[in-house]
Amino acid sequence: MVEGVISPWWRKGVIYQIYPRSFQDSNGDGIGDLNGIRMRLDYISEILGVDAIWLSPIFLSPMKDFGYDVADYCEVDPIFGTMLDFKALLSDADARNLRVILDLVPNHSSDQHPWFVESSSSHDNPKRGWYVWRDASPDGGPPNNWLSVFGGSAWQWHEPTTQYYLHSFLKEQPDLNWRNPHVEQAMFDVVRFWLELGVDGFRVDVA
Structure with missing residues (x-):
């Protein structure tokens, strides 16, 4: 020192x-x-x-x-x-x-956090970009082969807005977009x- x-x-x-x-x-x-x-x-x-x-x-x-x-x-x-x-x-x-x-x-919030509730409400919501959303791959599956720490795909399909969101852990823990x-x-x-x-x-x- x-x-x-x-x-x-x-x-x-x-x-x-x-x-x-x-x-x-x-x-x-x-x-x-x-x-x-x-x-x-x-x-x-x-x-x-x-x-x-x-x-x-x-x-x-x-x-x-x-x-x-x-x-x-x-x-x-x-x-x-x-x-x-x-x-x-x-x-x-x-x-x-x-x-x-x-x-x-x-790194992530609950899917019940108001930020995610807003983000998942529509593509046009101002908080849409607060989380990591991606279109499906050409075959309709997840965007890539990333895995959750808890097993399975790190991507969860969201039917209301027809996109996947990233979750490094549980699907109830969507990743925040730090970019x-x-x-x-x-x-x-x-x-x-x-x-x-x-x-x-x-x-x-x-x-």
Whole structure:
């Protein structure tokens, strides 16, 4: 390290991943939640002695892929609590010098996200280009032989608009088109939203 230059905390920091759904249930519904995490912060900070907690996705989601199919990047899913609960978690963590990192999923959204609902409504919708749409191959099949990580073709036929859309994972997780500057701007707005709220950083999924 160059003398006088302060190394970023995360280079040597100890980061503890929390899968909220199964970590600590605070209300007896059988699902871990944000208030459950708050209940364990003393243990995490004093006994484990970590520098930060990394939360697996807590965003609004239909949970086809346990939160990695995001329906709203700026809302907390009710199964985990409320935005007020999240703000309380940030405050409690800060009081213990614990940083909070969120799991960001920018490669794809849920097919229930308003962006995709608009994109899939017609060829002329302004958000059509927010996702990756292609015509069928000459034989009527997928545009190419790309495969989904979860098996099968990475292309899903959409009958209402007679095109295929790309999904690197589940068909309910359409890929966002990062070549579109509007997508880039929208996702940067998401990042700014959480940073201004007090989040310390992100683990970027499918990076």
